[in-house]
Amino acid sequence: EAGVAQSPRYKIIEKRQSVAFWCNPISGHATLYWYQQILGQGPKLLIQFQNNGVVDDSQLPKDRFSAERLKGVDSTLKIQPAKLEDSAVYLCASSFVYEQFFGPGTRLTVL
């Protein structure tokens, strides 16, 4: 069984630039999550999808972050414009019956 795929693995940008991350969940997993993990902290939920609908985006900074999951499969998370404090690892996960499977993450550095 293929795992959760994420790309790119690393990204370095300057502040005020835009960036997009892609996630392909495990086939058949209806629930997809995006987390932000700042160095030394636990993952913080940004947005949760159930199929192509948003379940929870209460912690998503909507003035600069956006996410979509067209067709209920893969998903894209975008930051526009980026700030220094957005430097973090962005983790995608999908779940089936309360068991989450995580991708390797995208490490974003904002200079």
Added chain:
Amino acid sequence: AQSVTQPDIHITVSEGASLELRCNYSYGATPYLFWYVQSPGQGLQLLLKYFSGDTLVQGIKGFEAEFKRSQSSFNLRKPSVHWSDAAEYFCAVVPDNYGQNFVFGPGTRLSVLP
């Protein structure tokens, strides 16, 4: 405030020694409980989970955890640590048992001495 706490930021143990990592939560009902491990540069991997029933649960890689309702705790244990266990460990809860909203603790970093 509702939260998940892991009191130990960093623990160092010798290889072969026993290990206990602490996790406490502050939610009214008994949530679903999980332990994940994260090796450097990797995503999180599920070690074990508790939904109900037997309060001692077994996981992968020789780990176990015990749920104690009276203490709102779900501590992770391993009788003999291996050097490959060095990693970051996260406790997580699903507070409401209906949705799938996972709340993670801050993590405990485990170092293993040879």
